[in-house]
Amino acid sequence: MLQLQTIREKKEEIIKALQKRNLDGTLLIENVLQLDEKRRSTQTQLDRALAEANSLSKEIGMLFKNGKQQEANVLKEKTGTLKEESKKLGEELNNTAEELQSLLYQIPNIPHPSVPSGNTEEDNVEIFKEGDIPILAGDALPHWELAKKYDIIDFELGVKITGAGFPVYKGKGARLQRALIAYFLDKNTEAGYTEIQVPHLVNEASGYGTGQLPDKEGQMYHVGVDDLYLIPTGEVPVTNIFRNEIVNEKDFPIRYTAYTPCFRREAGSYGAHVRGLNRLHQFDKVEIVRVEHPEKSYEALDGMVDHIKNILRELKLPYRVLRLCGGDLGFTAALTFDFEVFSTAQDRWLEISSVSNFETYQANRLKLRYKDENGKSKLAHTLNGSSLALPRVLAGILENYQTPEGIQIPEVLIPYTNFNIID
RNA sequence: GGAGAAUUGGCAGAGUGGUCGAAUGCGGCAGUCUUGAAAACUGUUGAGGGUCACACCUCCGGGGGUUCGAAUCCCUCAUUCUCCGCCA
Structure with missing residues (x-):
């Protein structure tokens, strides 16, 4: 606000x-x-x-x-x-x-001067691209068919247990997902983020604190009897750690990383673009959150972007970075960079991370302040980003690493998976 | 789920109707002393609104009530602790 x-x-x-x-x-x-x-x-x-x-x-x-x-x-x-x-x-x-x-x-955040004007995602500006797009054989498959072929993700089973959008990961699929989580957390920890585990349900005050409420109420699952919400992202519980807090200027930078499942209702989205892992009601994500001095927050944002670039470089996935245009910018963000991985078999880009600076917008709702050198309390800046959203990274790996022999495992992940091919 | 106790400033802890925004201790900050540090001593130290600046107003877990007046009395909700039950 x-x-x-x-x-x-x-x-x-x-x-x-x-x-x-x-x-x-x-x-x-x-x-x-x-x-x-x-x-x-x-x-x-x-x-x-x-x-x-x-x-x-x-x-x-x-x-x-x-x-x-x-x-x-x-x-x-x-x-x-x-x-x-x-x-x-x-x-x-x-x-x-x-x-x-x-x-x-009802007033969204003020876009940063560098935010390009535009209406839709078509108007986002690509600022960086890296990684080779593999040339796949003519019979290359989209990830949902690979998932079936190797029996590593079962979408129908999820429908039986819960409903559409709640897949079941099996065998090497489950192990690969766990490997990715551990790998992301390790990378984030190395970069100075403190790993924490947080609740997956939050109260109403937390929903307001980070801006999911009141404007995006319909996107969250609500547990009526206890009046709690399933988190749509780890950002909510992690950032709300600082609700109503006055931190010491000396404590900056404050950096946290957390793995959480995320729950999104995503009502009304159906069709080819949401097939397979492209869009789910429940998915896993590793999040990074920072609380920063206002003068340092954009430097921090750049640092987060570089950090995620590093991870994708190590995974050897073809990806690009976009600067979101005004029309596509989230309600609470001042500046956002989206990361997209190229899904070769689908011939399209998939969003796998969104890194934003909220400046004082969340801090004002949260009453998150710091004491400056004169002892006056001022609003801090909050930032967060995904590092990374699991399903689409998984989709990217399955599609880009497929070979006639099976799916190769990116080298950096082998110590985590203990196997180097899914076949 | 049942019974009881509690909830006060960064922390500990006084305060049961009238200069109480709140004693005291610890911690923090500034100073004196010291070659420096420690100790000791002195001062200072919650948040928000409002104002050019004062004045002034609000906040003692949240909400409501009684009263001219409430941190203090009443109602209600939440949370914490202890005991019992149930359970991973």
Whole structure:
């Protein structure tokens, strides 16, 4: 959520920047400022009433102490109207604040100046590409057929147990997936991220903290009886570690990595593009999260991008990096780089990582602050990225490493799998 | 799931209706002393709103109530601890 102070000071710039998201925020911002004005004036009136009541109460106390009952009773009468007034003002203040809050929740983050304009993923800008796209034999198969051929992923079995989008990994498929998780966690740890394990269900406050609520409510599975949500990404529990925290400036950089399953309802998406592992309701992901000093956050973002490049280079997968355009940028992000791996048998790119800087947007919701050198608390910056999303990496490996003899295992993974071919 | 106790500032811990935003100790920060450090001593040290700056207002787990006045009384929810039950 944007800071009110920023909206007050940079109204025009914000409206202009939001146009990159193809959003005309004029009315929204105007309403916010109006409500903010109203809130503050109501607050002032309320404060005045409370101040008066407070000093009367003190006087009454003194009078009672000195045995002047009658005078005290006279003053008591006066407090009656003040009480009514402050009650009314208090309600008004609450209503205004609530209305203001819900408007603020509707304003997305301001895109970073380097975000290109554009409407759809077509307008994202490729900034880097690496790795050779293998030339496959004419009978090369998409991963879902490879999965069947070698009996390593069973989609139908998942349908029986749960429903579409919940595959069962078997034998070397399961082992390969576990190897990838361990490998990613090891790489992240080497790079300075602390490995943690977090809950896979979160409460409502956490959903608001990272911005899944209220705007993306329908994307999460909700456990009604206990009012908890299954996490759509590890970002939610990990970043919420810092909700309502004031960290020490000396603690930067704060770096965490966590492996979690992710649950997404993804209602209404069917067709060829969601076949196999391309889109699932449950999948595994290793996430990296950083909390940074505002002046260092873009440096950190670059570092995260380089880190993920390294991993993909080691896996020898053909991939590219995109700078997301305004129209494709997530609600809470200021700048996002997407990583895509080339799925040779499907002849298309698959998103396997999304690395974002949220600047103070999440921190403001989370109330995540740090103490600067003058002892003042300021909002920190939060960042996160996938390193990496498992199913599509798996799909990329299956398709790009297929040979007539079987599926070769990338060299760096063999110590983790203990086999070098799936056949 | 049942019974009881608790929830106060970074931590520990006082405070049961009237200068209590809150004693005290530890920790943190600044200073004195010291060649330096430690010790000792002195000062300082919660968050948010509001203001040019003051004033002022709010916050003692969350929400609601009683009262002129609540950290202190009442209701309710949550969490933690102890005992019992159940269980990986």
